[in-house]
Amino acid sequence: MSAVLSPVATPRAITQRVHWTERIGHLLLLAMGAVLGIALFAPIFMIMAKSVEDTDGNFVGLAHFAAYFETPALAQSIWNSVWVSGLVMLITVPAAFTFAYALTRSCMRFKTLLRNIALIPLLAPSLLSAISFIYWFGNQGAFKSWMGETQIYGARGIVLSLVYATFPHALMILITALSLTDARLYEAADSMGTRTLRKFFTITLPAAKYGLISAAMVVFTYAISDFGVPKVIGGSFNVMATDIFKLVIGQQDFAKGAVVGIMLLVPVFITYIVDLLVQRRQMAQLTSRSVPYSPKRARAFDAAMAAFCWLIAALMLAVLGMAVWASFVKLWPYDLSLSLNHYRMGLVEAGILDAYVNSIKMALWCATGGTVFVFVCAYLLEKTRGLDWVRPVLRMFAVLPMGVPGLVLGLGFIFFFNHPANPLNGIYHTMAILVISTVVHYYSSSHLTALTALKQIDNEFEAVSASLKVPFFKTFFVVTVPVCLPAILEISRYFFVNAMTTISAVVFLYSPDTMLAAIAILNLDEAGEIGPATAMATLIVLTSSAACFLYYLLNRFLEVKTQAWRKPAAQA
Amino acid sequence: MTDNTSAALRIEHVVKRFGDFTALNDVSLAIEKGELVCFLGPSGCGKTTLLRIIAGLEVQTSGTILQDGRDISRLPPMMRDYGIVFQSYALFPNLTIYDNVAYGLVNRRLPKAQVRARVAELLTLIGLADSGAKYPGQLSGGQQQRIALARALATSPGLLLLDEPLSALDAQVRVRLRGEIRLLQQRLGVTTILVTHDQEEALSMADRVVVMNQGLIEQVGTPREIYSAPASAFVADFVGKTNMLAAVVGDDSELEIGGMQLHTNGTPVNFRSGAPVTVFLRPEDVVVSGAEHPAPDSFAGRIENIEFLGALCRLGIRVDGIATQLVIADFSPRDMEAFHIERGRPVRVSLPSSSIRIFPRNA
Numbered sequence: 001m002s003a004v005l006s007p008v009a010t011p012r013a014i015t016q017r018v019h020w021t022e023r024i025g026h027l028l029l030l031a032m033g034a035v036l037g038i039a040l041f042a043p044i045f046m047i048m049a050k051s052v053e054d055t056d057g058n059f060v061g062l063a064h065f066a067a068y069f070e071t072p073a074l075a076q077s078i079w080n081s082v083w084v085s086g087l088v089m090l091i092t093v094p095a096a097f098t099f100a101y102a103l104t105r106s107c108m109r110f111k112t113l114l115r116n117i118a119l120i121p122l123l124a125p126s127l128l129s130a131i132s133f134i135y136w137f138g139n140q141g142a143f144k145s146w147m148g149e150t151q152i153y154g155a156r157g158i159v160l161s162l163v164y165a166t167f168p169h170a171l172m173i174l175i176t177a178l179s180l181t182d183a184r185l186y187e188a189a190d191s192m193g194t195r196t197l198r199k200f201f202t203i204t205l206p207a208a209k210y211g212l213i214s215a216a217m218v219v220f221t222y223a224i225s226d227f228g229v230p231k232v233i234g235g236s237f238n239v240m241a242t243d244i245f246k247l248v249i250g251q252q253d254f255a256k257g258a259v260v261g262i263m264l265l266v267p268v269f270i271t272y273i274v275d276l277l278v279q280r281r282q283m284a285q286l287t288s289r290s291v292p293y294s295p296k297r298a299r300a301f302d303a304a305m306a307a308f309c310w311l312i313a314a315l316m317l318a319v320l321g322m323a324v325w326a327s328f329v330k331l332w333p334y335d336l337s338l339s340l341n342h343y344r345m346g347l348v349e350a351g352i353l354d355a356y357v358n359s360i361k362m363a364l365w366c367a368t369g370g371t372v373f374v375f376v377c378a379y380l381l382e383k384t385r386g387l388d389w390v391r392p393v394l395r396m397f398a399v400l401p402m403g404v405p406g407l408v409l410g411l412g413f414i415f416f417f418n419h420p421a422n423p424l425n426g427i428y429h430t431m432a433i434l435v436i437s438t439v440v441h442y443y444s445s446s447h448l449t450a451l452t453a454l455k456q457i458d459n460e461f462e463a464v465s466a467s468l469k470v471p472f473f474k475t476f477f478v479v480t481v482p483v484c485l486p487a488i489l490e491i492s493r494y495f496f497v498n499a500m501t502t503i504s505a506v507v508f509l510y511s512p513d514t515m516l517a518a519i520a521i522l523n524l525d526e527a528g529e530i531g532p533a534t535a536m537a538t539l540i541v542l543t544s545s546a547a548c549f550l551y552y553l554l555n556r557f558l559e560v561k562t563q564a565w566r567k568p569a570a571q572a
Numbered sequence: 573m574t575d576n577t578s579a580a581l582r583i584e585h586v587v588k589r590f591g592d593f594t595a596l597n598d599v600s601l602a603i604e605k606g607e608l609v610c611f612l613g614p615s616g617c618g619k620t621t622l623l624r625i626i627a628g629l630e631v632q633t634s635g636t637i638l639q640d641g642r643d644i645s646r647l648p649p650m651m652r653d654y655g656i657v658f659q660s661y662a663l664f665p666n667l668t669i670y671d672n673v674a675y676g677l678v679n680r681r682l683p684k685a686q687v688r689a690r691v692a693e694l695l696t697l698i699g700l701a702d703s704g705a706k707y708p709g710q711l712s713g714g715q716q717q718r719i720a721l722a723r724a725l726a727t728s729p730g731l732l733l734l735d736e737p738l739s740a741l742d743a744q745v746r747v748r749l750r751g752e753i754r755l756l757q758q759r760l761g762v763t764t765i766l767v768t769h770d771q772e773e774a775l776s777m778a779d780r781v782v783v784m785n786q787g788l789i790e791q792v793g794t795p796r797e798i799y800s801a802p803a804s805a806f807v808a809d810f811v812g813k814t815n816m817l818a819a820v821v822g823d824d825s826e827l828e829i830g831g832m833q834l835h836t837n838g839t840p841v842n843f844r845s846g847a848p849v850t851v852f853l854r855p856e857d858v859v860v861s862g863a864e865h866p867a868p869d870s871f872a873g874r875i876e877n878i879e880f881l882g883a884l885c886r887l888g889i890r891v892d893g894i895a896t897q898l899v900i901a902d903f904s905p906r907d908m909e910a911f912h913i914e915r916g917r918p919v920r921v922s923l924p925s926s927s928i929r930i931f932p933r934n935a
Contacts, residue, residue: 013633016648017648018648019650458658458662463627467655470679478667483665565710
């Protein structure tokens with residue numbers, strides 16, 4: 001009977017009707033896609049366009065690129081950028097690996113303290129280390145004599161400063177990688193009487209392999225795209241990041257700036273792709289059945305590890321300490337008595353404290369608005385249904401910013417938002433554009449944090465809600481947000497600290513009214529006001545630390561409050 | 573397919589394709605009111621996909637789903653009428669047991685007192701009356717799954733969907749909860765679909781079992797029918813333990829198994845002479861007798877191994893003429909002693925033709 005009735009031709013696939021509550025989600029998703037399209041895709045596209053057209057907007061092919069390579073100084077910068085970043089990578093990664101190894105595999109004491117000291121560079125703009133090294137080894141530096149005939153200004157200073165600045169980034173990745181190892185592998189090796197060194201090369205290193213590659217890529221990317229450090233301590237040593245700045249701000253040569261931007265984008269994007277592939281593999285390595293490794297006491301090994309870590313920690317503190325101390329010194333190096341002159345006269349009376357206030361404002365906007373945007377977007381992507389053609393695009397948008405240097409993004413923002421035909425050019429030179437560029441610049445890590453948290457909660461919450469006729473947004477507020485609150489706070493903290501310390505994207509976008517603290521340091525340094533510069537850097541470090549401490553307290557409070565359901569009593 | 577109206581749920585010609593892969597290939601099924609139906613099959617057979625299509629969580633490529641005569645094929649989950657329980661429980665960890673069970677009720681803007689009474693009633697029903705203030709993490713897996721059941725039943729849905737609800741639990745809890753769910757379902761009379769890959773679960777709980785394989789329904793029937801009259805080789809092999817013997821149909825409808833001849837004694841063999849077939853026989857239907865008094869039509873063999881399974885013993889018997897495999901026979905431990913069964917002992921084996929089932933074999 002039915003065989004006769006059923007139509008022979010295959011009809012179009014059935015589509016489900018969309019409930020109005022789901023439509024809300026779809027509209028939000030579309031809106032967010034549009035925002036990311038405007039604030040990420042369009043600017044990058046504009047850079048590409050600018051690099052192949054002349055000032056009148058005519059297509060000129062690769063003429064700018066040809067001209068670029070015929071300028072020896074600019075071509076030299078490419079090589080400079082690459083070898084300096086490579087060297088930074090070769091120093092930072094092994095040092096950070098040893099440090100991470102000590103934290104995860106030894107029984108030395110004060111691990112938390114050491115770890116926190118090693119993460120200090122995250123709290124300051126990268127150029128703090130450059131300023132500090134100038135105080136240590138510069139022309140008027142405390143240990144100038146150590147430099148002999150050579151100078152700290154140039155490649156040496158850049159490498160030293162960037163090693164300091166990139167260390168915590170590599171460290172965090174490597175701690176995670178080393179924590180993943182399955183203890184049972186070591187037990188199996190022990191039962192076969194394997195020697196320590198062999199265990200290291202056959203178990204530890206292979207397990208951390210992807211972490212090592214990932215750390216190397218992150219360090220390289222950071223080093224090649226950093227702008228503050230070479231600007232402050234680079235002297236006459238040119239790199240691509242400073243070239244862009246000089247071309248765009250100094251010579252107003254936007255086309256050539258765009259070309260350098262693309263030249264910078266290429267290596268960063270390659271490392272980014274490598275990192276992406278590697279991370280996917282690392283995920284596959286993780287099994288829920290792994291048994292965490294707990295190190296055993298070994299006197300000599302623990303002592304050696306502790307000695308190494310304390311040495312690194314001492315160097316870290318020396319860099320930070322010098323900057324802080326210098327901010328209180330009356331007149332370096334002639335009058336070393338302490339005063340608040342740099343703060344009072346150099347910042348307050350010079351009217352530069354506004355920049356600090358602006359930074360806090362911007363950081364708060366990023367920490368609130370940015371966090372909401374990132375989390376809601378990740379939630380809609382991960383947990384709702386429908387609108388399948390938008391999702392892959394949005395997923396790409398979410399991870400793309402990691403592969404785009406801040407300078408390039410900032411340059412794209414100029415091209416796009418400053419375009420006379422753009423109806424949005426009203427936001428150029430406002431606080432809004434600073435907030436948007438910063439949120440976009442730091443989008444990927446935040447997105448991944450949100451995604452990890454969302455993946456850990458049951459996938460069927462939305463299905464259960466729908467079966468109970470509860471709209472998804474109610475479950476979002478009642479269940480998802482409370483459960484993910486630690487991750488949400490972490491995203492918010494990350495945005496706050498990075499907004500306080502960032503330079504690269506915003507350096508093209510601020511106006512006199514929206515000057516930021518980190519940029520003020522740069523300008524003070526350029527004007528030779530290095531004392532007030534250290535004062536401002538100290539303020540930033542202080543603010544970031546205070547913010548981290550507040551977030552920590554908030555988290556602790558939350559932990560206590562939600563203990564009833566987060567830490568269940570022994571199972572019945 | 574005679575009566576179109578009485579079914580609580582009617583699935584008509586449902587097809588689901590994921591790209592080139594066909595997860596469900598023209599599946600039709602009617603489920604009566606108050607029935608507990610099990611979708612049984614190996615992983616990847618399409619049973620969970622079918623359940624998710626019924627729930628509206630997946631959309632079928634083509635086909636119709638009718639609930640109480642109403643076409644729900646294109647309705648989103650929010651507009652369908654069912655409660656669902658997942659293998660992972662999917663309890664909201666930050667809400668108390670009370671709030672979990674009340675989750676769907678609160679949304680209906682019922683008076684507070686009514687919600688409270690309903691939650692209390694449900695918690696009593698599942699035997700966890702005192703647990704309202706606790707959080708899911710403080711309960712055992714079995715208790716959590718019962719809470720999930722209460723939450724799904726709270727709004728008195730017309731259909732209850734259970735997606736491998738017991739698979740994440742310990743064996744003992746699983747068996748106990750099996751009985752509890754069945755009792756509850758019968759008491760409430762709620763039409764229920766249970767998806768499982770555990771045949772014991774399906775046989776012990778279901779009114780009817782739907783055996784699925786590779787996107788097709790192989791057989792629909794009561795547990796007894798499924799077990800004793802499997803409709804296909806797949807069902808016979810998937811449900812219960814079976815002897816599968818390769819055979820060829822002989823001229824007089826007898827079966828040639830290895831070098832042996834098995835007379836079918838009038839049981840019709842609907843295969844032409846020379847057709848390759850597979851003969852199925854449950855181990856408990858194999859008759860083993862002593863070698864001293866050979867039963868007619870029995871084969872000589874020797875006990876090669878003995879597997880002790882508690883309530884019964886499973887013998888592996890090497891039958892002369894069947895070189896490639898052992899014939900498996902079940903024995904109670906008591907009979908084992910009476911027959912002095914031990915390894916190496918010669919026995920006679922007969923395969924009662926009334927118990928065998930014959931399916932075509934792809935030679």
